[in-house]
Structures are given as structure tokens and as C-alpha cells.
Amino acid sequence: MGHHSCCNQQKVKRGLWSPEEDEKLIRYITTHGYGCWSEVPEKAGLQRCGKSCRLRWINYLRPDIRRGRFSAEEEKLIISLHAIVGNRWAHIASHLPGRTDNEIKNYWNSWIKKKIRKPPVMSTTTTTSSSVTTSSPPRSTAASDTAAALGHHLQTSPFATTAEHLQLDAIISQSLSLPPPKLAAGGEHSPPATAPLPLHCPFFMFDTSPPPSSLTSPVAQLHQHPFLTFTAAAMETPASYQLPPLVDGIGMGMTAMDCSGHDHHHQAGSNGGQAAAMANGGRGCYGQQQQQQQQQKQEEVEQLGHEEDQWDDESAQHLLMWDDDQELTPSNLEAMESGAHSLLFMGPNDHHHA
DNA sequence: AAAATCCGCAACCGCGGGAGA
DNA sequence: ATCTCCCGCGGTTGCGGATTT
Incomplete structure (x- = not known):
């Protein structure tokens, strides 16, 4: 394994x-600035390659770097942004001034992944903070629709322009910094008027195209649900109610996983924490046919040792874990709908793996 | 107290893409 | 059109401190 070309000396x-x-x-x-990184080591009198200098500067020495623990707001922002753009750490970092992609990546890979492995205790008595999310209805906004459409386009189109990426970026920025927009008025499936969703609620990047009129099942009705706008195609496939792809393959092949397992233990998808989660307003949601698979998984989890430290983070309290070898069933969807779920959180994806 | 294990973080590696020759 | 160089990104590694046994 040779070093990078600039490091061959x-x-x-x-x-x-x-x-x-x-x-x-x-x-x-x-x-002097750093016009050309390959020249920096020599001119600076360093026996390093330019790449190493660049990395050191960007990740550690920059004057505007912000060190220390991530704040709760930053954490929520990371979760939300990751739900939208996946493992695009540089993109996420661009929304967190002073934070580097490397730092966010490390943070995600350690802390957040650990949280996903140690899921929330589903208490029936909600905390004061959780009352916001448990009662918060799904919502759909023009911004989220636009983001969804853009995200889909950027994912599927090889000709997506930089301007379109920037547009998505702008929408994300706006949505994460402004107060939650009001719910769309009317609609037969209008959610109850409740407190707006907290900051950490990400967009849904699903296809929002209307379902075929022939669909009358509860699953199909979910299309009318402003918060759960899965694709008609995904819903129509009885064999596998898989979530449609999000931006850049996020959510590809992800399927539902039990969220109210015994002892409140859940496990994120394998493959290094490749998981997605869905908030369920504090209620569990089961796919009956998943029980056996679940039990097997639960046993594995329990063998790994137990969560003595409980997941008490507000933003993670109502997450329903998803795994990529399980299916999203109609019963899951119905349960989710009835629970007025407020958050869908997509974890890292493993679409790069063979 | 020492060894083993865990975990966070800094740094490295390889790849893809853009720019220029 | 092709090649080379460089930058930027995401994935991975490995060090070292903290914690556990």
C-alpha cells in the first residue's frame, strides 16, 4: 500500500x-494562506504531505473551530440532517458552524450509534418533554414537499445540478432554523391541532405522489396522512412494505422493526448501526409476523448485555427502530398512524456495501 | 495494583471528481 | 480525448486515556 501521491517522498x-x-x-x-496544499509542507518547513497538512488545519487548527461537547441543539440538528442527507458529513458539517465533518462523523459513529443500540424505555407515563412529541401530529409543509421532491430528484437524476443541491440545502437550513410552519388546513385526515413539532423532527423525503384511488386500505389511507406519505408503489407491494428511497439511497431496503419489544430493548440494524427509526409517540408498534424474528433479535441483544443507562434523551425517546431485514407491515403502519407519530429518523445506510 | 477491555478521537487511506495541460 | 495533479469526501484504523475486571 503506497501512500498518497503527494506523500511518496x-x-x-x-x-x-x-x-x-x-x-x-x-x-x-x-x-500566507494555503493556496496549494501540496506546496504548504515545503514552504512551512514541515515534513508532512500536503494532504496531512490540510487535514490537520481543517480538523484541528482552524481558528474558527469549535471544540467540546455537542450541544443538545447540535445533536438534534445532526439527527435531522442525517435523516435527510445520510452520511454526507461534510454537508451536515456545513450546517454546524465550527464543527468539522470528521468530528460529526466520529460523534455519530460512537455516541449516536450507541444510543441506537440502547433504545428508549417506552414509559406509559410520559415526561413533560415528551408530551410535546407524543401529542404532536405529523405534518406536511410546502417546504418538506419541496425538499422531498428535490431529494428524490437529486437521488434519481444523474443530471442534478449544483443549483438544485443548493436549493435543497437552503430549504433544509430554513426549515431547521425557523419555527415550525402551520399545518395545512383542511383535509380529511387533518391531524388534531397540537403543539408544533420540535426542532429535531426531520423532513420526510418520500415520494409524495398521490396513491391510486383504488387503494382503500388503512395503508393506502396513510397517503392522506400528512406525515406518512409513503409511495403508492411501496404500499402496493404486499410482499414487502419497504420504505421508498430517500436522498441518495437513504432508506433503501429498510423495513420496519419492532418498537415495543419486551424489556424495551431494541436493536438497530446490523452492519455497523445501519438503522432507521420512527417515532411512535411513545407507543409501541408491532408487526405480528415479526414476533419470531424479533424474539431472536431480542435474545441477541440481551446476550450483548444490558442497558443500565437508559436512553433519556428527549429527541430519541420515541424512536421506533427499523432494521433492514424486516418488513414494514400494514399492522405496523396502522399502529403508527393511530399513535400520532411525530418523528421518523433514518439512521446510517449501508447502501455502499456489496 | 495490574491487566484487560472499552471508547473517543485524531489521523490515514482510497476513491471520485474537477481543472488544467 | 486523455492524462495528471490536486482537492475533498467518506470509511477505516490505531493510539491513548478511561473504565472495568
Whole structure:
């Protein structure tokens, strides 16, 4: 395994940076800038490759870098953005000033993944904070529809333009920074008027095209649900009620997983925490035919040891775990609908895996 | 107290894409 | 049209401190 082309020279140092090296790099960049990274090491008197210098500067030495723990708001933002764009860490980082993609990636891979593995305790007595989400209805907004359409387009079209990516970016930014828009008026499936969803509720990037009129099942009625607008195609396939793809393959092949398992234990999808979750307003939702699979999984989970530390984060309290080897069944959907679910959270996807 | 294990984080690696020759 | 260089990104590794046994 050779090093990167810029690192082929002899005497290129690797590993941790010393304070002296940091100082040299800072001094050089603050006085000269970094026009061409490949030239930086030589001009700065460093025995590093340009790539290493760039990484060190961007991830650690930049003056505007923000260090320390992620705040609750940042955490929610990460969750929401990840639900939309998936593992595009640089994209997510662009919405979190002072945070680097590397930092967010590490954060997600450790902390949030751990949370997904240690699911919430579904208490019947809701907390004060959860009262917001349990009563919050699904909502659909013009912005989310636009984002959904854009997301679908960017995913499916090889000719998507930079402007379209920027547009999606703008919508995301706006939606995450402005107060939740009012619910659309009217509609036979209008949700009850309740408090707006909290910040952490992400968009749904599903196809919002109307279902065939022939569909009259509860599943089909979900199309009218402003918050659960799955594709008609997905709903029409009895064998596998899989969620339609989100942006860049997010949600591909993801299917429903039990959310009210015994002992409140849930497991995210395997393959390194590839999981999605759906809030269910504090209620469990089961697919009966999933029970056996679930039990098997539960046993595996229990063998892994138990969650003594409970998942008490508000933003994660009502997540229904999904796994990519299980199916989203009509009964699941009905249960979700009746529970006035407020959050759909899509975890990392593994569509890159073979 | 020492060894083993876990976990967070910094850094590396490989790949894809854009720009320029 | 092709090649080369460089940048930026996501995935992965490995170090070192913290925690557990």
C-alpha cells in the first residue's frame, strides 16, 4: 500500500502532530494562506504531505473551530440532517458552524450509534418533554414537499445540478432554523391541532405522489396522512412494505422493526448501526409476523448485555427502530398512524456495501 | 495494583471528481 | 480525448486515556 501521491517522498512524517508542527503550520497559513496544499509542507518547513497538512488545519487548527461537547441543539440538528442527507458529513458539517465533518462523523459513529443500540424505555407515563412529541401530529409543509421532491430528484437524476443541491440545502437550513410552519388546513385526515413539532423532527423525503384511488386500505389511507406519505408503489407491494428511497439511497431496503419489544430493548440494524427509526409517540408498534424474528433479535441483544443507562434523551425517546431485514407491515403502519407519530429518523445506510 | 477491555478521537487511506495541460 | 495533479469526501484504523475486571 503506497501512500498518497503527494506523500511518496521520503522523510514524510506520519502520525500525531507535535505542537511544533502545529505552530509551523499555523504560522505559515495565517501569513500566507494555503493556496496549494501540496506546496504548504515545503514552504512551512514541515515534513508532512500536503494532504496531512490540510487535514490537520481543517480538523484541528482552524481558528474558527469549535471544540467540546455537542450541544443538545447540535445533536438534534445532526439527527435531522442525517435523516435527510445520510452520511454526507461534510454537508451536515456545513450546517454546524465550527464543527468539522470528521468530528460529526466520529460523534455519530460512537455516541449516536450507541444510543441506537440502547433504545428508549417506552414509559406509559410520559415526561413533560415528551408530551410535546407524543401529542404532536405529523405534518406536511410546502417546504418538506419541496425538499422531498428535490431529494428524490437529486437521488434519481444523474443530471442534478449544483443549483438544485443548493436549493435543497437552503430549504433544509430554513426549515431547521425557523419555527415550525402551520399545518395545512383542511383535509380529511387533518391531524388534531397540537403543539408544533420540535426542532429535531426531520423532513420526510418520500415520494409524495398521490396513491391510486383504488387503494382503500388503512395503508393506502396513510397517503392522506400528512406525515406518512409513503409511495403508492411501496404500499402496493404486499410482499414487502419497504420504505421508498430517500436522498441518495437513504432508506433503501429498510423495513420496519419492532418498537415495543419486551424489556424495551431494541436493536438497530446490523452492519455497523445501519438503522432507521420512527417515532411512535411513545407507543409501541408491532408487526405480528415479526414476533419470531424479533424474539431472536431480542435474545441477541440481551446476550450483548444490558442497558443500565437508559436512553433519556428527549429527541430519541420515541424512536421506533427499523432494521433492514424486516418488513414494514400494514399492522405496523396502522399502529403508527393511530399513535400520532411525530418523528421518523433514518439512521446510517449501508447502501455502499456489496 | 495490574491487566484487560472499552471508547473517543485524531489521523490515514482510497476513491471520485474537477481543472488544467 | 486523455492524462495528471490536486482537492475533498467518506470509511477505516490505531493510539491513548478511561473504565472495568
